[in-house]
Amino acid sequence: MGHGAGTKVDMPDWRIWKVEGTPLQTVQERLAQRGLRDPWLRNEAWRYSGAFARPPTVFNVxxxxxxFGLVACAVAVGVEYMLFPPKKNHH
Structure with missing residues (x-):
């Protein structure tokens, strides 16, 4: 119960996200032509800023x-050789 009650999470201010310059701007303009407004559109603007603005490349994927996998493999091989050294059989 509680799950971290009393701890404050620092959330960014909602006013820092701007719709201008994002693909959401066209949505906002099309809604304005119909006389509509989406008050929650700004909450999706974070997807088009910072590290999220860069599309993933094949190399990154x-x-x-x-x-991390290479380091984990090296550690696993090292532990295996320490605990179970190879037998030196001469035929």
């Missing part, structure tokens, strides 16, 4: 986590 394929090699995401590759460094």
């Amino acid at each position: 394929v090699f995401r986590g590759f460094g």
Whole structure:
């Protein structure tokens, strides 16, 4: 119960997100032509700013986590050789 009650989460101010310059601007303009307004449109503007504005590349998708996996593999192989050293059988 509680799950972190009393801890304050720092949320960014809603006024920092701007619809202008994003694909949402065309939606806003089309709604304005019909005399409509979407008050929640600004809440989706974060998707088009910062790191989210850059489209993913094939390289990023394929090699995401590759460094961590390589380190984990090296640690696993090292532990295996320490705990179970290879037998030196001469035939």
